[in-house]
Amino acid sequence: MGGFGSGCWERQTRKPLTEEFFALSIRDTAPFLRRGRGQYFLLRGKGLTVGVVTFTGAISISHQAKDGQIKTQNVSIVQVPCRFGGSRFWFVCPTCLRRYESLYSCQDVPLFRCRVCHNLVYPVQREPERLTLLRAAHKVRSRLGGDTEMETPIPSKPRGMHQSTYSCLSLKEHELLAKMWDADWHWLEKQMNSLRRLIAHP
Numbered sequence: 001m002g003g004f005g006s007g008c009w010e011r012q013t014r015k016p017l018t019e020e021f022f023a024l025s026i027r028d029t030a031p032f033l034r035r036g037r038g039q040y041f042l043l044r045g046k047g048l049t050v051g052v053v054t055f056t057g058a059i060s061i062s063h064q065a066k067d068g069q070i071k072t073q074n075v076s077i078v079q080v081p082c083r084f085g086g087s088r089f090w091f092v093c094p095t096c097l098r099r100y101e102s103l104y105s106c107q108d109v110p111l112f113r114c115r116v117c118h119n120l121v122y123p124v125q126r127e128p129e130r131l132t133l134l135r136a137a138h139k140v141r142s143r144l145g146g147d148t149e150m151e152t153p154i155p156s157k158p159r160g161m162h163q164s165t166y167s168c169l170s171l172k173e174h175e176l177l178a179k180m181w182d183a184d185w186h187w188l189e190k191q192m193n194s195l196r197r198l199i200a201h202p
């Protein structure tokens with residue numbers, strides 16, 4: 001049973017974060033893929049040195065695992081046409097076979113797989129709802145040329161901005177703040193209920 005203080009702000013997932021592990025990104029790999037097969041590059045980070053060799057429709061990834069052994073694995077690459085021309089590459093996760101922009105290597109499973117197969121979460125997924133809404137409101141506020149002090153009134157329309165854009169952004173900011181206050185209210189209500197239960201059944 002959750003006691004007082006165990007509301008939504010404190011309830012956070014315990015899954016590890018993506019940023020704690022080495023990530024091989026398609027952005028780093030794509031320039032070599034475009035040059036064709038036989039390209040080789042090295043990346044370093046999170047205590048790992050990773051070597052990548054390009055093939056047609058695949059790459060080979062080598063790195064030294066924690067036990068000192070060199071692990072080598074092949075990962076398929078797909079090239080998908082973009083909506084407005086050109087094409088982009090994607091890794092195919094060797095475990096779930098879904099397309100991803102990044103593959104990760106974790107200590108427990110020293111093979112490159114997607115974040116879902118490694119059970120990792122993005123930092124934003126750990127963020128309580130209130131902070132996510134506040135962050136979004138800050139973003140809108142800065143587009144309007146204002147500071148992030150949410151108590152101050154919405155700034156007047158910046159020069160060069162269409163009235164419709166200004167109205168739309170102002171409304172968006174208002175909606176985000178209203179949702180945040182709503183989240184605050186629900187959190188407070190939960191805390192009060194927990195407190196009432198504690199008082200009733202100490």
Ligand SMILES: [Zn+2]
Pocket residue numbers: 093094095096097098113114115116117118
């Ligand atoms: Zn996967």
